[in-house]
Amino acid sequence: MGFGEVLGFGRIPLRNGFGLSARPVVARRRSSLQLRLTLTEEEAAAPTPETPRSSGPSIASLFPERFRPFLNVLDDGSLSVVDIPAFNARRTKIVCTIGPVTASYxxxxxxxxxxxxxxxxxMSHxxxxxxxRVIGHVRRINTESPFVLATMLDIGSFDQVRLGEFPGKDLVLNAGDQLTITARHEASYPENVTEVSDDAFMDVVQRGDVIEVRGNLDGSVVLLRIQEICNGGKDARCVAMEAxxxxxxAPIAIRGKSFKSSLPQSGAFEHDLEFAIRERVEMVALSFVERAEQIMEVKAQLRQNGASNTAVVAKIESAAALEHLPGIVQEADAIMIARGDLGTDIRYDMVPFWQQKISQICRVYAKPCIVSTHFLESMVLYPTPTRAEVTDIAEAVKQxxxxxxxxxxxxxxxxxxxxLSLMSRVALRIESKLATGMNPSRQIPRFQTNNSWSPDVLRSAERVCVTACAISEQLEAAAILCFTQRGFMATLLSRCRPGCPIYAFTSSVMARNKMSMLYGVRPFRILFDGDPEVTVQRAMDELRDRKALRPGDRVVVVADVLGGRNRATEEEMLLVFGSLDRENRGHISRALVRRGLRELGLKAADDVELETWLDDYDQDQALIEECTIAPNYDECMEQVAGGIEGNNSEQAPVLDSAKTRARRRMLDQVDYAAFRQLVQDSAEIVQTIQFRVME
Ligand SMILES: Nc1ncnc2c1ncn2[C@@H]1O[C@H](COP(=O)(O)OP(=O)(O)OP(=O)(O)O)[C@@H](O)[C@H]1O
Ligand SMILES: CC(=O)C(=O)O
Structure with missing residues (x-):
């Protein structure tokens, strides 16, 4: 079985200097955008197969026996009604917050x-x-099972003001009970006194203010009215307005006052970000983003620490963020509509409007959009949802x-x-209704971007994706296959929301995991061959073997091929190298070379590209995944251990530290001569749409 969605066997070369393996590529075509549609008249005219295509076998049947018994058992010991979803059955993805009840492997x-x-x-909890520990379990699942998970670290509510600890149990209040919120900083407090997480709170509150206390298990908001500010302004004596x-x-807010904590300076944020970088999570989510500049700062920190692959998710949860939406959406890699906090900062009745508006803006800029919070709040306590909750899920799926x-x-x-099972089931049901015409509007909004790639490359990539989706609908294709290094082409295809699944193939573990957030995309890792045709064939074979596609299925393939020839002049090369050099203060890493090539409208052979931009972490992860499926596991792991500098063999799966990687990256600096050589060995990018029928 193909654990961890690794397709094809073989080796990703470990840390070769790219100069060693860069090789001239054979030019095939000259145009920089070419549609290759190899469809005969008979094929085009052929009727749709009469038997509807099955969505593939249950994943459970692909799982080793020992795992199966507990895979589809629910909290109360009953079996999940949906069983394990078949291949790509659900388009809408599900993000789950992990806490004490779900943290085990x-x-x-x-x-x-x-x-x-x-x-x-x-990170607030x-x-x-x-x-x-949770991240370790997730990595293990990605390596040992057929499932793909991404990890998102919510870099806590650094803007969130909170009450203190109530040791042992929750604080139960009846209407009229007193609770004092204090900034006294004592070692312990009596039961009806609690410390506020940020002293600045005391400067803002006044007698008569209403404090909203959230984060309660039953989803309720407790309201406290301030009766008196006392103890030299350090205490706010409150009374509970109801039980x-x-x-x-618990997070708190002052009704009618947009008070934000000054805690970012406290260092907690920096530590959380360092942790995210060290753990190489796929995404960090930033709370209370209000301006695009905040995202730029975090991205700069990620870049400086060699973690530019980490996606930044901007949480929209304040009125201020709504004023700067297009800028935030353009700068972020994804958006989360955090309805919990947003609903306390703006009027409740405006939340549905903003949910729709934000999701539309995300589609324009091709940024994934996550809608969060309160979907199944009643299921925190009860085994069945309210009908209104189910309708809320349905509305988001329809959007x-x-x-x-x-x-x-x-x-x-x-x-x-x-x-989780219920959310999945409702989403599947609504999606199947959408497919049968419940949602008549299939208009794709006009694409806008501030991406640093050359506008020509971007425009043609976007057009290719729109066209591929249109062709897939016209020809009733069973799937679109897409080959992508970092997932950008998959994002552009997903933006079009085609009617069939998108199988996205990448060589990077990180890119594969990140793509698991994209609508309708099922990501796989594949070893790219220098010859794109070999790579496509490898992917098709694997999909057939996994019964994700059947013989006779029509598929649309979106892939780069190497075409044309190098047209970059010495002057152009110097210009691009110079701008990368200036921007990165003399540190041109292997990964940046790829951007330089893009700016020149060029592309190296896939295997060379792989070497020039995959960082060591990704290569190490890839090798560990390959070892898991290799017949000679022990031997393979020994080689990995030998390859990963600074680890002894027992610790081989534990990846080396950020510091070691940073040092290696320094060694991987690229000079102009190496850059020039690579440019000369590259060719124009030719994006193709191919029509194929599964053999
Ligand atoms: N790692 C954790 N350990 C303990 N409890 C957790 C953990 N993660 C979440 N929880 C519990 O689950 C609840 C819901 O999680 P959520 O992330 O929505 O927290 P929140 O405090 O309401 O949100 P936010 O901090 O984003 O405003 C939390 O209030 C907390 O009680
Ligand atoms: C998820 C979150 O932070 C919110 O809904 O406020």
Whole structure:
């Protein structure tokens, strides 16, 4: 069985200097955009097969026996109704927040089987040891199972003001009970006194203000009215306006005042970001983003630490963010509509409007959109949802957002697996209705971008994707296959929301995992061959072997081929190299070379590209995944251990530290002569759309 979606066997060369293996490529065509549609008249006229295509076997049957018994068992011991979703059955992805009830390897594996695509870890809760352990389990699942998970680290509510701890149990209040919120900083407090996480809160509150306390298990908001500011301005004496239950570290807001904590300076944010970089998570989510510049700063920090592959998800959860939406969406790699906080910062009745508007803007800029919070809030306590909750899921699915996110339901609720299974089932049901024409509008919004690639390359890539989707609909293709290094082509295809699944193939573990967030995309890792035809054939064979596609199925393939010849003049090469050099203060890494090539409208052979931009971490991960499926596992792991500098063989799967990697990256500096050589060995990018029939 193909564990971890690795297709093809072979070796990714470890850390060769790219100069060694760069080889001239044979020019094939001259145009920089070419549609290759190899469809005969008979094929075009052929009727659609009468028997409807099955969506493939249940994944359970691909799983080793020992895993199967617990894969589809729900919280109460019953079996999941949906079983394990078949290949790419659901287009809308699901993000689950992981907390104490779901943090074990077994729970995570069950959730992967039930359709979880992205694991969210909220840094406001749990400690680094907790999060590190969960990330370890996720990596293991990606390596040992057929499921693909991405990890998103929510870099906590650094703007969130919280109450203190209530040791042992929740604080239960009746209407009229008193609670004092203080900034006294004492070692411990009586039961009806709690410390606020940010002293600045005391400067803002006044007598008569209403404090909203959120984060309660039953989803309720507890309201406290301030009766008196006392103790030299350090205490706010409040009274509960109605009965309620308050949890430790519950987030609070002052009604009508857009108060944000000054905690980013406290260092917690920096530590969380360092942790994200060290752990190589696929995504970091930034709370309370208000301007595009905040995202740029974080991206710069990621870049400086060799983690530019990490995607930045901007959480839209304040009125201020809504004022700067297009800028934020353009700068971020993905958007999360954090309805919990957004709903306290703006009027409740405006949340649905903004949900729709934000998801539309994301489609324009080809940025994945996640809608979060309160989807199945009642399932935190009860095994069945309310009908209104089911309708909320249905509405988001109809809007064709990329992903839906569960929070307390899976972090601390009583029925995490049921909630996930139910969300998956509702999404599947609504999607099947969309496919039968419930959603008449299939218009693709005009694409806009501020991406640094050359506009010509981008425009042609986007047109190719729109055309490929249109062809797939006209020809009733069973799937679109796409070959992509970092997932950009898959994002452009996903943006068009075609009616068939998109199977996206990449050589990078990180890119594969990140693509698991994209609507309708099923990501795989494949070893790219220097000859694109070999790569396409490898992917087709594998899809057939996995019964994801059947003989006779029509597929549309979107792939680069190497065409034309190098047209870059010495002057152009110097210009591009010079601008990369200036921007990166003399540090041109192997990964940056790829950008230089793009700017020149050029592309190296796929295997050479792979070497020039995959970082060591990705290569190490790839090798570990390959070892898992290799027949000579031990031998393979020994080689990995030998290849990973600084690790002894026992620790081989534990990847080397960020520092070691950073040092290696320094050694990988590229000079102009090496850059020039690579440019000369490259060719023009020729994007093709090919029509094929599975043999
Ligand atoms: N790692 C964790 N450890 C313990 N409890 C957790 C953890 N992650 C989440 N939880 C619990 O699940 C609840 C819901 O998670 P969520 O991430 O939505 O937290 P929140 O505090 O409401 O959100 P935010 O911090 O984003 O405003 C939390 O209030 C917390 O009680
Ligand atoms: C997820 C989150 O942070 C919110 O809904 O506020």
């Amino acid at each position: 077994e729970q995570l594996l069950k959730m992967a089987a039930l359709g979880m695509n992205v694991v969210r870890l909220n 749990g400690d680094y040891v907790f999060h590190d 309620g239950r308050i949890r430790s570290r 064709q957002v990329d992903a839906l996110m569960l929070t307390s339901e899976t972090a601390s609720g009583k029925y995490p697996l049921r909630a």
